[in-house]
Amino acid sequence: MAVARVGLLRALLASHALSTRNRMARDLGRSGRWGLVVLLVFLLATAILPTLLGLGASGYALGLYLPGKVPTAMLGGLFSAVALMGGVVSGTLGGTRQLAWESYRGYPVPLRTIYVAELLAGLADIVPMLIGAALASLLVGLAIARPRLALLAPFAWVEAMAFVLVLQVLVGSLAASLVKRLRMALLAVAALAWVGSTIPAMLTPGFGTDGAHPALDPEQLAKLARFGELLRDAVALLPTGALARSYAALVSRDYATAVALHAYPIATVVALSCLAAPLLAREASQVGATGETAQRGGARERLWTFTNPVVGIAKLHLRALLDSNVGRFGLVMPLLTIFIVKGPLAHAMGRGDYLVPASFSYIALGGMQLQMSLFGLDGHGTKALFLLPISARTILAGKVMGLAAYQLAQVALLTVLLAVVQRTPSALLVAGVLLAATYFLAQVTLGQITSVWMPRAIPRRGARKAGVPLPLLAVGMGSWGALTATVGGAYSYVAKHAPGFLIPAMLATALTAFAGLALSRAQAARYLEENRERVIEAMS
Amino acid sequence: MTTFALELDAVTKRFGDRVAVDDLTLRLEPGTFLGLLGRNGAGKSTTLKMMTGLVRPTAGRVLVLGIDMAKDPIAVKRQIGAMPEDMALMELLTGPQYLRFVGRMHGLDEALIAQRQEELFAILDLAPGPRTLVADFSFGMKKKLALSAALLHGPRILFLDEPFEGIDPVTSRTIKEILLTLQRRGVTLILTSHILEVVEKLCPLIAILDDGRLKGFGTLETLRQRGESLEALFVDLVGGERKGELSWL
Numbered sequence: 054m055a056v057a058r059v060g061l062l063r064a065l066l067a068s069h070a071l072s073t074r075n076r077m078a079r080d081l082g083r084s085g086r087w088g089l090v091v092l093l094v095f096l097l098a099t100a101i102l103p104t105l106l107g108l109g110a111s112g113y114a115l116g117l118y119l120p121g122k123v124p125t126a127m128l129g130g131l132f133s134a135v136a137l138m139g140g141v142v143s144g145t146l147g148g149t150r151q152l153a154w155e156s157y158r159g160y161p162v163p164l165r166t167i168y169v170a171e172l173l174a175g176l177a178d179i180v181p182m183l184i185g186a187a188l189a190s191l192l193v194g195l196a197i198a199r200p201r202l203a204l205l206a207p208f209a210w211v212e213a214m215a216f217v218l219v220l221q222v223l224v225g226s227l228a229a230s231l232v233k234r235l236r237m238a239l240l241a242v243a244a245l246a247w248v249g250s251t252i253p254a255m256l257t258p259g260f261g262t263d264g265a266h267p268a269l270d271p272e273q274l275a276k277l278a279r280f281g282e283l284l285r286d287a288v289a290l291l292p293t294g295a296l297a298r299s300y301a302a303l304v305s306r307d308y309a310t311a312v313a314l315h316a317y318p319i320a321t322v323v324a325l326s327c328l329a330a331p332l333l334a335r336e337a338s339q340v341g342a343t344g345e346t347a348q349r350g351g352a353r354e355r356l357w358t359f360t361n362p363v364v365g366i367a368k369l370h371l372r373a374l375l376d377s378n379v380g381r382f383g384l385v386m387p388l389l390t391i392f393i394v395k396g397p398l399a400h401a402m403g404r405g406d407y408l409v410p411a412s413f414s415y416i417a418l419g420g421m422q423l424q425m426s427l428f429g430l431d432g433h434g435t436k437a438l439f440l441l442p443i444s445a446r447t448i449l450a451g452k453v454m455g456l457a458a459y460q461l462a463q464v465a466l467l468t469v470l471l472a473v474v475q476r477t478p479s480a481l482l483v484a485g486v487l488l489a490a491t492y493f494l495a496q497v498t499l500g501q502i503t504s505v506w507m508p509r510a511i512p513r514r515g516a517r518k519a520g521v522p523l524p525l526l527a528v529g530m531g532s533w534g535a536l537t538a539t540v541g542g543a544y545s546y547v548a549k550h551a552p553g554f555l556i557p558a559m560l561a562t563a564l565t566a567f568a569g570l571a572l573s574r575a576q577a578a579r580y581l582e583e584n585r586e587r588v589i590e591a592m593s
Numbered sequence: 594m595t596t597f598a599l600e601l602d603a604v605t606k607r608f609g610d611r612v613a614v615d616d617l618t619l620r621l622e623p624g625t626f627l628g629l630l631g632r633n634g635a636g637k638s639t640t641l642k643m644m645t646g647l648v649r650p651t652a653g654r655v656l657v658l659g660i661d662m663a664k665d666p667i668a669v670k671r672q673i674g675a676m677p678e679d680m681a682l683m684e685l686l687t688g689p690q691y692l693r694f695v696g697r698m699h700g701l702d703e704a705l706i707a708q709r710q711e712e713l714f715a716i717l718d719l720a721p722g723p724r725t726l727v728a729d730f731s732f733g734m735k736k737k738l739a740l741s742a743a744l745l746h747g748p749r750i751l752f753l754d755e756p757f758e759g760i761d762p763v764t765s766r767t768i769k770e771i772l773l774t775l776q777r778r779g780v781t782l783i784l785t786s787h788i789l790e791v792v793e794k795l796c797p798l799i800a801i802l803d804d805g806r807l808k809g810f811g812t813l814e815t816l817r818q819r820g821e822s823l824e825a826l827f828v829d830l831v832g833g834e835r836k837g838e839l840s841w842l
Binding site for chain 1: 642645646647648649666667668670671675677679680681682683684685686694695697698699742
């Protein structure tokens with residue numbers, strides 16, 4: 054019987070691994086795989102390896118000072134941050150199960166076998182993998198400082214990782230809306246941390262470079278000390294605190310205590326596991342009963358109306374954009390643009406006069422895939438559009454209007470950020486908005502054709518089928534490059550040599566692009582009318 | 594001169610080398626209830642798509658109430674309602690929002706849309722939560738909503754692709770009653786289905802397609818002279834010999 058269960062577990066894990074691999078292969082494609090490799094190498098070099106080395110060094114330093122009270126508490130804090138916080142964050146970000154419970158429950162497999170497989174499959178998720186590596190670095194550092202501690206390393210790693218996996222499942226099994234709120238809270242905290250640490254630095258000349266920090270007064274120091282003690286006591290109560298104390302006990306050669314202290318984390322992880330199993334089973338059965346889309350919330354109760362079909366299509370398009378991940382991410386683009394263009398690129402190039410055209414060009418690049426695939430977010434709804442008594446011209450005009458509203462919001466955000474962060478003169482900003490309008494009008498003129506020539510579905514959620522076909526990418530990047538070289542170049546040239554003519558010059562380019570769009574509308578509508586079945590087939 | 598509700602004149606549709614519909618000619622009087630039958634891949638859905646303007650014929654022409662689909666598709670679409678097999682709903686809207694969108698596109702005013710929506714939801718027993726997106730509807734609810742959208746503007750011709758698939762018996766009976774009422778009021782109905790009993794019960798006129806060609810067309814009584822039942826006739830016309838037996842059962 055035991056052999057049979059091991060066989061089932063292996064079969065479940067193998068099935069999960071194969072389906073994950075196949076899905077990744079299908080979603081990423083050959084170029085996507087290379088992109089992923091490049092990204093991983095980049096992350097490994099710039100973030101992961103330094104973090105692991107830092108944790109190893111921290112482990113080494115703490116190991117030297119164990120069994121001191123403060124180092125023990127700090128080690129407990131590190132274990133808690135990595136294992137407990139890591140599990141909660143991973144569960145919140147992943148928010149769902151690894152295994153397809155709905156399918157597996159149809160087979161004669163005990164629930165506990167699926168649960169164990171679920172826990173083990175969680176190890177292959179990106180966050181637990183990183184946490185596992187981080188823990189290993191910390192434990193190796195401790196073992197290098199005091200070789201005796203190597204005895205505890207495997208047990209500590211297994212116990213801490215068990216916390217990560219069980220907490221991940223537990224949090225992921227909570228009501229979807231709760232996980233969603235937790236996720237939003239995490240994002241908000243991350244955004245606040247980023248804004249709090251970056252924007253003041255950008256606004257204040259020489260911020261943080263003079264090394265002058267006001268000294269804390271004794272009262273503040275006493276408050277900090279009290280807070281530190283409270284934190285230490287709190288960590289000591291946690292099972293991960295017991296794990297750190299077992300390390301301290303081992304350094305003191307108190308072997309019995311070192312072993313006995315593991316009972317607490319083991320008992321806690323078992324208890325949490327017993328709590329998570331039924332929750333997971335219940336969540337899985339609910340999903341099976343109501344359909345996976347029931348996980349998504351966010352419906353708006355308000356009914357909307359419109360004055361004519363073009364506005365109706367525009368509103369629908371805008372809504373599809375705002376409901377998609379790619380559309381929502383696009384609204385964060387202005388902030389990222391400021392950070393990228395103002396930060397690393399400005400430092401790399403040692404100059405800032407390209408900032409305004411570069412920022413608007415970068416925003417235009419971000420919007421490219423939405424312009425090149427106007428029907429991308431419609432899915433089956435595309436067919437519904439073509440069943441309505443409206444012309445192809447109306448459909449295209451509505452889509453362009455909806456996208457224009459969306460990109461206007463992006464440009465407005467960027468303009469405000471440039472004005473606040475960079476204190477850019479208003480003439481440059483007005484010219485920048487006209488530059489953005491030129492990009493939009495020129496690219497959407499082309500997009501009306503490419504959306505029909507090579508219709509492509511853009512996933513509303515996740516990264517499945519997110520790859521842009523090479524010809525479409527080439528057309529989009531080519532047009533963007535050409536516009537950057539000509540119109541962007543013209544902006545920089547006129548701004549430098551004849552600043553008084555900048556706004557008229559940019560107005561002229563925007564009007565030319567608008568004329569191009571207006572002149573192409575009939576042709577684009579005819580092209581759509583003649584090839585509508587291609588669009589419908591690609592989207593359905 | 595008679596104006597047919599629907600006229601397919603030597604319509605052909607090719608996808609590359611594959612001929613999906615081959616030289617199909619069909620004329621329907623107003624108020625006809627046609628059951629379009631065929632095996633999977635016989636060309637039923639493509640025919641329906643050409644009739645509703647979703648697909649352009651490679652050759653031939655489609656006339657709806659005397660209007661050439663190729664010349665004035667918008668005028669045609671004002672007169673027809675369609676429920677595609679995959680329903681083609683806008684999943685980001687709620688049910689009422691979707692009906693409002695469709696109604697406004699057909700030029701109906703808000704009050705009329707609200708009144709018709711209320712009646713449709715009541716008769717179809719469709720009561721989605723006010724905040725429930727179409728994406729979160731069950732399959733049956735989506736079918737009901739798609740039918741509601743197809744009926745909202747009072748079409749003179751209604752196209753239904755597999756309307757009874759995935760529908761519970763009670764709703765199925767309601768839909769049948771609605772369709773029969775529409776027919777009595779002079780609406781032309783074209784329905785595809787794999788459920789022969791439903792077609793036999795509802796449709797006085799039958800068309801059987803196979804490999805894109807019309808294999809049989811006529812009233813149920815006329816066609817029955819060539820076979821004992823619709824099923825026997827269907828199998829006889831499209832060729833449905835058994836392929837053998839499973840060795841282990």
